[in-house]
Amino acid sequence: MTNLAGKVALVTGGSRGIGAAIARRLARDGADVALTYVTSARQAGDVVAAIEAAGRRGLAIAADSADPRAVAEAVERTVAVLGRIDVLVNNAGIFPYQALDEVSLEDFDRTMAIHVRASFVAAQAAARHMHAGGRIINIGSCLAERTGGPNMTVYAASKAALTGLSKGLAQDLGPRGITANVVHPGPVDTDMNPADSELADLQRKALPLGHYGHADDVAATVAHLAGEGGRFITGAAIAVDGGFAA
Helix, strand or coil: CCCCCCCEEEECCCCCHHHHHHHHHHHHCCCEEEEEECCCHHHHHHHHHHHHHCCCCEEEEECCCCCHHHHHHHHHHHHHHHCCCCEEEECCCCCCCCCHHHCCHHHHHHHHHHHHHHHHHHHHHHHCCCCCCCEEEEECCHHHCCCCCCCCHHHHHHHHHHHHHHHHHHHHHHHHCCEEEEEEECCECCCCCCCCCCCHHHHHHCCCCCCCECHHHHHHHHHHHHCHHHCCCCCCEEEECCCCCC
């Protein structure tokens, strides 16, 4: 596919899991792809190698999404090295799973910083460089609308905020021909939520399809939004969740 030929994408948290799948898919669709990572340069390098194997340029940027300056600088480095930015995927995230009484303000602030503030900062920085046809895609969670259990208050709140952020960006950037959407994955087999974890059977029971998704399922929806198929979709919250919210 060359649906994204000539385009440049930045995927935050792109060294593993859903982010890595998105980075690889956008490259297969023709985009040059930058990605941010925090802990594993080796994993980030593996994703860059896959991007380059697809015939595209890849760039790994060490940037902690908890640091707003690092987020903004990642956007600027993408533009400086790859020449432009057409697609921003705000994917970096953490999964605080804690009883309400155990959540500290530091836990709350860090979750909001990584999920909400970083997405805003990156979108603001990227929008300064984007032209008509630009795409901003935020990765939320099915827990934004239905938690299904305890201990996820802060996580769910942070992901729900991405729906409002995406709708606001859609209004602000629509006149410039830039779209903004949020994709809400359900249970997907990743390091953060492995299909063989203690909670996996409970999650499967909540899914009409009865099984976990694959990171490539989310990547396919992101690729659709990033390409020509997404040109008339903006301000939308799209579930890729096996029916969890049904």
